[in-house]
Amino acid sequence: MSVNPSTKSVSVLIPLALPEPYDYEVPAGLIAEPGSYVIVPLGAQQILGVVWGEGSGAFDAKRLKPILEVLDVPGMPEASRRFVDWMAQYTLSPRGSVLRLAIRAPGALEPQRMRVAYRLTETRPARMTPARLRVVETAADQFARTIRELAEETGVSDGVVRGLVDAGTLAPVELPAEAPFPEIDFASAGKPLSDAQAAAAADLRARVASDEFSALLLDGVTGSGKTEVYFEAVAEALARGRQALILLPEIALTNQFLDRFEARFGEKPAEWHSDLSTRERVRVWRGVAEGRARVVVGARSALFLPFTELGLIVVDEEHEAAFKQEDGVSYHARDMAVVRASLGHFPVILSSATPSLETIVNVEQGRYERVVLAERHGAAEMPSITAIDMRDDPPERGRWLAPKLVAEIARAYAAGEQSMLFLNRRGYAPLTLCRTCGHRIECPQCTAWLVEHRFRRELVCHHCGYSAPVPKACPSCGAEDSLIACGPGVERIAEEVAEIFPQARVSILSSDNLRGPLSHEEAFRAIEAREVDIIIGTQIVAKGHHFPWLTVVGVVDADLGLENGDLRAAERTFQLLQQVAGRAGRAERPGRVYLQTYMPEHTVMRALVAGDRDAFLAREAEARERVALPPFGRLAGVVVSSNDANLAQKWARELARTAPNAENVAVLGPAPAPLALLRGRTRLRFLVKTGRNVNIQAYMQAWLGPLKVPGAVRVSVDIDPYSFL
Numbered sequence: 267m268s269v270n271p272s273t274k275s276v277s278v279l280i281p282l283a284l285p286e287p288y289d290y291e292v293p294a295g296l297i298a299e300p301g302s303y304v305i306v307p308l309g310a311q312q313i314l315g316v317v318w319g320e321g322s323g324a325f326d327a328k329r330l331k332p333i334l335e336v337l338d339v340p341g342m343p344e345a346s347r348r349f350v351d352w353m354a355q356y357t358l359s360p361r362g363s364v365l366r367l368a369i370r371a372p373g374a375l376e377p378q379r380m381r382v383a384y385r386l387t388e389t390r391p392a393r394m395t396p397a398r399l400r401v402v403e404t405a406a407d408q409f410a411r412t413i414r415e416l417a418e419e420t421g422v423s424d425g426v427v428r429g430l431v432d433a434g435t436l437a438p439v440e441l442p443a444e445a446p447f448p449e450i451d452f453a454s455a456g457k458p459l460s461d462a463q464a465a466a467a468a469d470l471r472a473r474v475a476s477d478e479f480s481a482l483l484l485d486g487v488t489g490s491g492k493t494e495v496y497f498e499a500v501a502e503a504l505a506r507g508r509q510a511l512i513l514l515p516e517i518a519l520t521n522q523f524l525d526r527f528e529a530r531f532g533e534k535p536a537e538w539h540s541d542l543s544t545r546e547r548v549r550v551w552r553g554v555a556e557g558r559a560r561v562v563v564g565a566r567s568a569l570f571l572p573f574t575e576l577g578l579i580v581v582d583e584e585h586e587a588a589f590k591q592e593d594g595v596s597y598h599a600r601d602m603a604v605v606r607a608s609l610g611h612f613p614v615i616l617s618s619a620t621p622s623l624e625t626i627v628n629v630e631q632g633r634y635e636r637v638v639l640a641e642r643h644g645a646a647e648m649p650s651i652t653a654i655d656m657r658d659d660p661p662e663r664g665r666w667l668a669p670k671l672v673a674e675i676a677r678a679y680a681a682g683e684q685s686m687l688f689l690n691r692r693g694y695a696p697l698t699l700c701r702t703c704g705h706r707i708e709c710p711q712c713t714a715w716l717v718e719h720r721f722r723r724e725l726v727c728h729h730c731g732y733s734a735p736v737p738k739a740c741p742s743c744g745a746e747d748s749l750i751a752c753g754p755g756v757e758r759i760a761e762e763v764a765e766i767f768p769q770a771r772v773s774i775l776s777s778d779n780l781r782g783p784l785s786h787e788e789a790f791r792a793i794e795a796r797e798v799d800i801i802i803g804t805q806i807v808a809k810g811h812h813f814p815w816l817t818v819v820g821v822v823d824a825d826l827g828l829e830n831g832d833l834r835a836a837e838r839t840f841q842l843l844q845q846v847a848g849r850a851g852r853a854e855r856p857g858r859v860y861l862q863t864y865m866p867e868h869t870v871m872r873a874l875v876a877g878d879r880d881a882f883l884a885r886e887a888e889a890r891e892r893v894a895l896p897p898f899g900r901l902a903g904v905v906v907s908s909n910d911a912n913l914a915q916k917w918a919r920e921l922a923r924t925a926p927n928a929e930n931v932a933v934l935g936p937a938p939a940p941l942a943l944l945r946g947r948t949r950l951r952f953l954v955k956t957g958r959n960v961n962i963q964a965y966m967q968a969w970l971g972p973l974k975v976p977g978a979v980r981v982s983v984d985i986d987p988y989s990f991l
């Protein structure tokens with residue numbers, strides 16, 4: 267193959283599930299540099315891509331297709347491109363699929379639309395009417411307004427304003443159609459810090475100033491002021507002309523947080539989450555690329571925004587499982603934030619009151635550093651935590667709340683304080699059973715029971731969304747009025763509370779009645795305004811909220827998370843319950859937390875009651891090290907699935923047959939996945955378990971790379987899995 271030296275070619279990565287970039291010719295007169303966004307032909311389509319580097323020369327130069335257009339926007343920064351490469355390699359995803367995460371703002375690359383506004387000139391119309399005069403007086407402030415705005419503000423018709431335009435009294439100016447990003451006042455001082463907070467803040471500021479990569483765990487109990495402290499690091503980054511990114515689990519991204527940011531810095535930051543309109547998405551994406559948006563507060567996908575001057579990432583609630591993305595490219599946003607910081611040579615701050623075991627081990631092994639805030643700010647004390655042994659103090663028949671917990675709620679209610687009941691189960695009852703034949707109602711498409719939602723009068727599958735009306739007769743034996751609800755969900759607890767406290771004002775907080783991260787606002791506002799006495803909630807209530815009047819927290823079923831015995835069950839239960847407990851007694855009134863449990867002797871319960879997080883983590887670490895589970899060994903999950911059960915099984919057997927032998931690598935499976943049927947697909951699982959120093963990606967590549975599965979079969983790989991369903 268001969269390469270014609272007079273033809274310049276570049277490789278272009280296209281955001282489709284393609285592993286490698288393709289070569290394209292750069293026509294004379296076009297300048298396409300690494301990072302440039304370009305439009306290229308692909309088959310019959312024209313598609314957006316990013317110049318990834320020099321042409322590879324692997325394609326026949328004479329047959330290269332030309333780049334059609336180079337877009338007039340700042341190119342994708344080098345660090346972002348290296349990040350795409352790194353992530354593709356680590357997660358074993360096609361590079362094009364990772365690129366797609368980074369340019370998922372349709373229309374962001376089109377030229378910005380302009381709008382026409384008008385300003386007052388020196389010219390006055392020949393005939394002045396009272397209506398015209400009102401417009402002139404209003405426009406005298408020299409603000410540019412659209413015709414509509416002027417008409418509305420002065421109460422005249424559009425025609426009156428147009429007349430003034432024709433008379434030359436108002437002159438047009440072009441303004442960007444998008445709202446600008448306000449200046450963030452990074453020089454203003456925050457709250458006066460305690461000595462411990464000030465020392466932590468100084469450490470963080472110094473890291474930002476150093477222009478070097480470092481990973482730091484900001485380890486402080488709930489209410490110790492971690493947010494105040496990392497705001498100082500944000501201020502430092504801004505003062506140095508850098509951008510900053512604060513990652514939050516999606517459900518913690520609330521107006522309460524944005525208001526706090528505004529109180530500290532005078533303006534709101536840019537937001538990035540799944541609830542944004544397309545228009546907002548485009549505005550933020552472009553604002554970040556052009557350096558106009560200086561701070562972004564966002565969910566995990568904000569990591570892929572095209573920052574050109576990023577100088578700090580904060581991962582708040584770093585232990586949250588919600589940072590793990592499971593669909594498509596599966597990645598852990600906390601780990602990827604560390605990689606992004608390392609590629610960009612700046613610090614990353616991981617903040618938590620209940621750090622993940624992974625992070626704790628990274629601290630102990632010297633890869634991450636740690637700053638500790640040991641005390642709550644001001645007068646607030648840590649709440650006391652008590653286990654209620656449900657065997658000794660059982661609820662009345664048909665009820666779920668132990669007498670002791672009921673008495674505590676009654677006491678708080680009488681004192682005008684708030685209580686919260688936590689149960690991580692949506693709906694009314696997790697299982698519907700026939701009393702006559704024992705039949706359990708299952709989802710027709712998933713290995714899962716249907717959950718009764720009594721308010722909606724439906725049975726719902728929480729995996730695929732299937733729903734059906736609650737039947738009158740058992741679908742199996744036909745017995746009438748024989749179906750009974752088993753176990754409680756939040757709706758059932760609300761029913762019980764209404765019976766015991768008929769006068770109390772109750773609010774249920776679960777994703778069924780609150781949709782989207784910013785829609786919880788009304789519920790939270792009502793709680794803060796003390797319009798609610800008893801809060802009943804799923805994990806939505808566990809995160810970061812500050813309710814000064816909340817003094818009693820009851821965990822309805824503290825054992826719930828321990829049921830699914832996956833490797834992080836104990837760790838996650840501990841974190842979640844600790845977070846829930848942290849909601850109580852955040853102000854002057856001390857908080858009391860009650861854990862309803864059938865196993866008060868379990869290490870998780872004992873550690874919570876004793877308030878001994880570090881001892882718990884040490885025991886967990888020991889247990890995992892003994893069996894070489896993460897973070898002391900590596901895992902990858904493989905799911906083989908198909909709508910055709912036989913095909914799925916056949917290919918699972920084929921995978922089992924072709925798994926290479928390698929030292930320190932064990933391939934477990936295939937086994938039917940716990941969710942053996944999901945949305946009608948049959949699923950089989952493998953778990954690959956390797957030593958810490960094995961290159962698990964290379965092993966997976968050697969195994970799965972040569973495999974040619976038919977289109978009806980999907981093989982998905984999850985490096986560092988968090989879900990084993």
Ligand code: ADP
Nearest residue numbers: 457458459460487488489490491492493494643
């Ligand atoms: P964390 O993030 O560790 O849970 P926060 O930063 O949310 O803690 O602080 C808890 C509460 O204490 C917040 O209401 C915060 O405004 C307040 N607070 C923390 N530090 C200070 C301080 N130095 N001065 C005044 N209020 C503070």
Ligand code: ZN
Nearest residue numbers: 709712727730
């Ligand atoms: Zn289902």
